Amino acid sequence: MSFVKLTASAIAIAAVSATAASARDQVQVAGSSTVLPYASIVAEAFGENFDFPTPVVESGGSSAGLKRFCEGVGENTIDVANASRAIKSSEIEACAAAGVTDIIEVRIGYDGIVFASQLNGPAFTAFEPADIFNALGAKVLKDGELVDNTYAQWSEFNADLPAADIMAFIPGTKHGTREVFEEKVMMAGCEATGAMEAMIASGMSEDDAEDACMAVRTDGKSVDIDGDYTETLASIDANPNGIGVFGLAFYENNTDKLKTATMSGVEATTDSIASGDYPVSRPLYFYVKKAHIGVIPGLKEYAEFFISDDMAGPDGPLSEYGLVSDPELAATQAGVSAEDTMQ
Amino acid sequence: MSDFTADNGPAKGDAKSSLFHETTRTKRRNAAEARFKAYGIAAIATGLFFLVALLVAILGNGLPAFKQTFVTIPVELTEAKLDKNGNRNPEDLAKVSTFGYKPVVTDALVAALKAESIEIPFAKEKDVEDILSASVAAQVRDTVLANPELIGETVDFRLLASSRVDGYFKGRVTREALARDKNLDAEHLDIADAMVAAGLMKTTFNADFIFGADASESRPEQAGIGVSMVGSLFMMIVVLALALPIGVAASIYLEEFAPQNKWTDLIEVNISNLAAVPSIVFGILGLAVFIQIAHLPQSAPLVGGLVLTLMTLPTIIISTRASLKAVPPSIRDAALGVGASKMQSVFHHVLPLAMPGILTGTIIGLAQALGETAPLLLIGMVGFIASNMPDGIASGFIDPNSAMPAQIYEWAKRADPAYYERAWGGIIILLVFLMTMNIIAVLLRRRFERRW
Numbered sequence: 087m088s089f090v091k092l093t094a095s096a097i098a099i100a101a102v103s104a105t106a107a108s109a110r111d112q113v114q115v116a117g118s119s120t121v122l123p124y125a126s127i128v129a130e131a132f133g134e135n136f137d138f139p140t141p142v143v144e145s146g147g148s149s150a151g152l153k154r155f156c157e158g159v160g161e162n163t164i165d166v167a168n169a170s171r172a173i174k175s176s177e178i179e180a181c182a183a184a185g186v187t188d189i190i191e192v193r194i195g196y197d198g199i200v201f202a203s204q205l206n207g208p209a210f211t212a213f214e215p216a217d218i219f220n221a222l223g224a225k226v227l228k229d230g231e232l233v234d235n236t237y238a239q240w241s242e243f244n245a246d247l248p249a250a251d252i253m254a255f256i257p258g259t260k261h262g263t264r265e266v267f268e269e270k271v272m273m274a275g276c277e278a279t280g281a282m283e284a285m286i287a288s289g290m291s292e293d294d295a296e297d298a299c300m301a302v303r304t305d306g307k308s309v310d311i312d313g314d315y316t317e318t319l320a321s322i323d324a325n326p327n328g329i330g331v332f333g334l335a336f337y338e339n340n341t342d343k344l345k346t347a348t349m350s351g352v353e354a355t356t357d358s359i360a361s362g363d364y365p366v367s368r369p370l371y372f373y374v375k376k377a378h379i380g381v382i383p384g385l386k387e388y389a390e391f392f393i394s395d396d397m398a399g400p401d402g403p404l405s406e407y408g409l410v411s412d413p414e415l416a417a418t419q420a421g422v423s424a425e426d427t428m429q
Numbered sequence: 430m431s432d433f434t435a436d437n438g439p440a441k442g443d444a445k446s447s448l449f450h451e452t453t454r455t456k457r458r459n460a461a462e463a464r465f466k467a468y469g470i471a472a473i474a475t476g477l478f479f480l481v482a483l484l485v486a487i488l489g490n491g492l493p494a495f496k497q498t499f500v501t502i503p504v505e506l507t508e509a510k511l512d513k514n515g516n517r518n519p520e521d522l523a524k525v526s527t528f529g530y531k532p533v534v535t536d537a538l539v540a541a542l543k544a545e546s547i548e549i550p551f552a553k554e555k556d557v558e559d560i561l562s563a564s565v566a567a568q569v570r571d572t573v574l575a576n577p578e579l580i581g582e583t584v585d586f587r588l589l590a591s592s593r594v595d596g597y598f599k600g601r602v603t604r605e606a607l608a609r610d611k612n613l614d615a616e617h618l619d620i621a622d623a624m625v626a627a628g629l630m631k632t633t634f635n636a637d638f639i640f641g642a643d644a645s646e647s648r649p650e651q652a653g654i655g656v657s658m659v660g661s662l663f664m665m666i667v668v669l670a671l672a673l674p675i676g677v678a679a680s681i682y683l684e685e686f687a688p689q690n691k692w693t694d695l696i697e698v699n700i701s702n703l704a705a706v707p708s709i710v711f712g713i714l715g716l717a718v719f720i721q722i723a724h725l726p727q728s729a730p731l732v733g734g735l736v737l738t739l740m741t742l743p744t745i746i747i748s749t750r751a752s753l754k755a756v757p758p759s760i761r762d763a764a765l766g767v768g769a770s771k772m773q774s775v776f777h778h779v780l781p782l783a784m785p786g787i788l789t790g791t792i793i794g795l796a797q798a799l800g801e802t803a804p805l806l807l808i809g810m811v812g813f814i815a816s817n818m819p820d821g822i823a824s825g826f827i828d829p830n831s832a833m834p835a836q837i838y839e840w841a842k843r844a845d846p847a848y849y850e851r852a853w854g855g856i857i858i859l860l861v862f863l864m865t866m867n868i869i870a871v872l873l874r875r876r877f878e879r880r881w
Contacts, residue, residue, distance in 0.1 A: 110726065112817070112829065116809070123646035123844065126813035130645040133816060134567040135526045142728055142829040144812035162724050314842040339844040342606035396528050403563065407647050 110161045113141035113388050117151020117168030118262055119314055120197060120333050121370050124404050125168055128392045131403070136391070138384030143168075145314075148262040155373060156181035165378045165385050169371045170197065170262030178428070188376035188427040192389060193418055194398055196410035198334035198359040199266055199366045202344040207326040208248035210240075213347045215365070217244050219275025221252045222308045224301035227281040232288060235303045255321045255330040256302065258312035266368040267331055268300040271349075274365070276300075319343065334359070335408025359410040367410065376427055389422050487856055493599045494854025497635035497650060498590040500561060500624065504537040504569060505583045517577040527566040530573075531558070534565050534588070542620065545627040550616045559613050560621060562589035564644070564651040590630060592650045592847035594621050598632045601846065638854060643815040643836065649847035652840070654855050656815035660730045660830030661799060661862075663819075667734025667826070668741055668798050673791055675738075676745030683746075684753040685775050704743035711739045712804030720808060728809040728829035736808060737798040744797065748790025752783040785877035792870040796863050802834040811835045833859045 115125055122145045133140030144151075148169040155167035156177060173191065181189060201218070203210045220226050220243040226235045240247035257263040276282045276299030285295040302308045311318045311330075318330040319340060330344075334354055337344055346354055349366055358364040372392070379386045391397060393415060398404050400411040412418065451459070510533055514521050535558040542549055542557065549557055565588040572586070573579060593613040596602035604615040624630035641653020687693045715736035719725045725732050756779045764774035805811060810831050819825035831839070833855065840852040 114727065114829070116812070122812065126645035127647050129813060130648075130816065131527060131567075134570070137523075140816040142812070142814050142816070144728070144809050144814065146812075157721075160724075162720065162726055164727070315844065316842045336844045338611060340846065341609040341611075342602075342846075345609075396526070403647060 111383055112139040113166065113382055113385050114144075114164045115141055115166040115168060115372070116144040116146060116154055116164045117166075117372070118148040118170040118370070119145040120148075120170040120261075120263060121168035121194070121372065123335060123407060124194065124370070124409055125372070125392075127403055127407060128388070128397055131397065132384075132388055132391050136384060136387060138387065141166075141384070141388055147260045149260055152177050152373070153180075155375070156184055156186055158184040159186055159375065159377045161382070163375075165375055165382050166389070167373045169373065170368065171265055172369070172371060173373060173428075186375060186377070190374040190376055190389070190422065190425060191428050192372050192374065192393060192422055193369050193412055193414075194372060194393060194409065195370055195404065195412045195415075196359055196367045197370050197408075198354045198356075198364055198410060199263060199270075199368070200332050200334055200337050200346040200354045201329055201349065202322070202332050202337050202346045203329050204322055204326050205343055205345050207328075208250040210248065210250075210329060210347045211345075212246070212351065213349055214244075214278065215271045215275035215350065216278040217247060217275070218254075218271050219279055219281070219299075220244070222254055222256070222302050223272065223276065223281065223299070224303045225281070225285075225298060227279050227284055230284075232281065232284045235305075238307075250327045252307045253325055253328045254308045255311050255318045255328055256308060257318075257331055258310040260312060262368070263331065263333070266366065270366045270368075272300045272302075333408070334410075338408050356405065356408070356410045360413065369412075370409070374422075376425055379425065386422075386425070390419070393418050393422060487853060487860070490850060491853030491855075491857040493601075494638055494851045494857075495635060496599070496632050497638070498595040498598050498630060498632045500538070500588045500590050500630050501585060502537055502541040502588065502629060503583045504534060504586050505540070506569075506573060506580050507533065508581045511573060512577075512580050517580065519574070519577070522574055522577060525570070527570055530566040530570045534558075534561065534569055534586075537586075541629060542624070545623070545629065547620060547623040547627065549620070557617070557620060560590060560594050560617050560624075562591050562650045563648045564589055589648075589650045590621070592648070592845060594618070594630075595632070595650055596847055597621065598625075599850075601850065638851070639858065642818060643813060643831070643839075645813060646843055646845060646848075649843070649845050649851060652848070652851055654833060654836055654851075654858055656818050657831040657833050657836035658858070659819060659825065660733075660810070660815060661832045663730040663825045663830070664734040664737060664832055665795055665799060667731060668738050668795060669791070671735070671738045672741045672745050672794065676742050676791075677749050677787060679742075680746050680749035680753060681775060681780070684750050685779070686771070700743050700746055704747060707803075708740055708801055709803040709807070711736050712807035714739065715804060716807045726827050726829070728814055728831075729827045730810075730830050730832070731826040732808050733805055733810055733832060734826075736804045737801060740801065740804065741794040741798045744794035745787075745791055748793070749783070749787045752786025752790070753779060755786065756782045782879065785873050785879075789870045789874045792866050792873070796866040796870075799866070800834055800859065800863060802832075802838050805832055805835045806838075811839050813839075833862070 115129070122143060125143045129141040129143050132138070148171055151164075151167040152169060152173060154164050157163050173189070178189070181187070201210070201213055217240070220237060221240060223235055225232055226237070237243055237252060239249050239251055241249040256267060273296065282295055282299055285298055286292060290298065309321065311321065315332050315336040318332060322328045322330045323343065332344070334356070337346055348354075349364060352358050352364045354364050354366075359367045372389075374385065374389050395415070396402055398409065398411060398415060402411070405411045508515060510529065511525055512522055535555055538557055538561060539549065539554050551557065568588060569586060572584075591613065593602050593607070593610070594617065597618050598621075604618055607613055607615050607618070621630060637651070637653045639653065640655035641651070642656040643653070644651035683693060683697065715732060719732045719735055720727055760778050760782065761774050764778045765771070769777065809829070814829050815831040815836055817828065819828050819830065837852050837855040837859065840848045840855060
């Protein structure tokens with residue numbers, strides 16, 4: 087092992103790295119782990135059908151992806167950010183501050199969120215948002231009074247539910263899913279139980295009451311899962327009484343271990359979510375940097391291919407995997423081909 | 430000597446103290462020793478038990494990943510569908526996408542089932558396509574694009590079966606479980622059984638798992654660890670090319686040339702501290718320094734290698750210094766005595782004698798780096814990354830790629846249970862690499878190490 091050889095190779099590597107910044111030929115995507123499966127399916131089919139290399143898709147969460155998206159314009163920033171929620175105005179400002187001004191927003195479809203438990207566990211088959219709020223809210227209405235949540239079993243507030251210990255595994259705050267959970271389940275439950283009114287009556291401002299509604303109890307009966315759905319699945323596996331929050335697609339891949347509960351009497355299926363009957367669903371997005379179109383080869387083609395009828399249509403592979411197809415897909419397609427940016 | 434002790438031992442029959450009659454104190458001491466030995470054996474047995482349990486779990490879960498179910502059927506490549514103009518123009522051929530090829534393959538499967546008179550119990554014959562992997566259309570398309578002269582002929586293809594059919598033959602999927610699964614029906618399994626009986630379907634060794642690229646969430650049957658293996662290889666090249674020369678140069682200077690003072694003491698303490706820094710810290714450092722300040726590309730094995738170099742350096746410096754210290758001073762004195770310069774004595778005499786130790790330390794450092802995942806999370810090497818085989822040396826260093834442990838982590842968190850099996854299979858391959866490296870290190874030490 088001569089030092090000359092080693093030094094030579096070290097210099098060669100340095101030379102390679104110096105030229106590295108000059109060209110990137112594949113699209114780079116990062117963001118929501120909910121969108122990752124769909125993006126990987128599209129990326130793979132894109133690589134097969136086009137002369138461009140297969141795009142690279144990283145996960146890490148909606149917020150992390152948008153943060154990287156807003157780092158600036160240039161070849162070592164990502165081209166596309168996947169998100170399981172719409173971009174926030176604070177994020178648009180951060181983007182603009184870093185020079186990312188023209189952003190194309192693309193809605194790819196809808197995703198249902200289901201409450202699932204062990205297949206052979208207690209019969210959690212029908213939930214109302216009020217049940218979830220009573221089980222997990224930090225402060226609940228008990229006998230007309232607003233008190234700290236001390237419920238230990240589901241049957242204590244709803245006799246139709248099994249007498250099983252309350253144990254829930256919900257997505258951590260870095261997940262876009264958490265926001266949907268808070269807004270469509272906790273808020274709805276808060277209003278339905280009358281806790282919201284009681285809070286406002288007790289002198290809270292409306293904003294404070296909303297925050298209080300979305301607060302989750304901290305005595306260990308509700309566990310934040312910061313990892314992926316596989317971690318939630320493992321927790322449910324180990325805990326017969328556990329209720330977990332999953333994406334519909336993940337549940338459909340693991341029907342041998344899990345069962346879902348209906349929400350407000352509606353079963354979660356792609357049809358009930360598309361029609362809007364199932365209450366807990368949210369749109370999925372990706373965001374494209376317009377400044378990179380024409381610079382990164384294949385970027386526009388990737389965006390167009392993602393929402394083409396072949397991929398995102400009702401019979402496409404994405405819907406087969408669990409995505410709920412967007413009824414207004416045609417408008418989105420037109421928007422992408424015209425490169426319409428957000429205002 | 431033994432005769433002497435025997436002759437002068439306590440005389441036989443001495444009731445008060447005899448080696449043959451243990452006093453209570455001797456008994457206690459002997460019992461304590463026996464207990465200690467038992468603890469030691471228990472400790473080793475516990476360790477062995479966990480090792481065996483681990484190996485059984487890894488092999489039991491991972492070995493099925495090396496086998497895959499394939500369907501062999503003749504596919505009629507109809508000209509009307511694949512080349513409407515009939516001119517075999519590559520551009521026209523490429524316009525037919527995988528969505529155009531899918532019905533061709535489905536028709537072929539239906540025809541093959543009918544030829545074997547296997548009943549199709551579906552209202553729509555098209556529904557049998559769920560038996561096949563989603564990858565088959567691309568496989569047929571690639572073959573046709575590479576050999577346009579095949580259009581119009583009927584060609585035998587060996588196609589992947591879908592992951593659930595494959596899981597059925599591996600015992601992972603049962604008919605009862607499929608009752609609630611919308612990806613596949615129990616009837617598909619009846620057809621699969623009939624296809625095996627007719628010789629159309631077979632579970633065999635799958636080399637693509639070792640050499641192939643990663644696949645998307647919807648087709649675990651196609652995923653392989655090959656591309657991320659190449660990513661790991663390029664990272665190890667970077668680590669070896671940087672950590673070995675820098676580490677050895679630093680150790681030689683510190684050990685042979687540096688004066689003993691406060692500054693060298695400080696450096697030594699810090700090198701030891703560096704060895705104990707958690708690897709995730711190096712990942713954040715790599716993100717900040719190499720990607721955000723130096724503007725190196727994201728997800729590149731080059732950056733991964735640089736980060737792992739930082740992690741491996743202290744290991745190499747510490748082991749190199751230990752092996753330099755082990756060379757006796759008399760060697761240096763003799764070299765200096767016959768008129769060699771300090772540098773000559775080091776490079777001609779000390780370093781060659783320390784080389785086996787240095788190499789052993791380097792290989793163990795590399796093995797550590799090979800199994801490291803945490804820093805790679807932060808520089809973008811986890812996700813659906815390892816999909817393109819690099820097409821050259823430079824591309825291997827700078828194009829996005831994953832690494833073996835990162836790929837295993839990625840597989841373990843995907844939704845489809847078939848990916849879980851692949852994660853275990855990936856662990857087997859990674860362990861084979863680690864064991865080979867450690868065995869080489871042990872052999873080097875046995876073969877070349879000298880003791881004085």
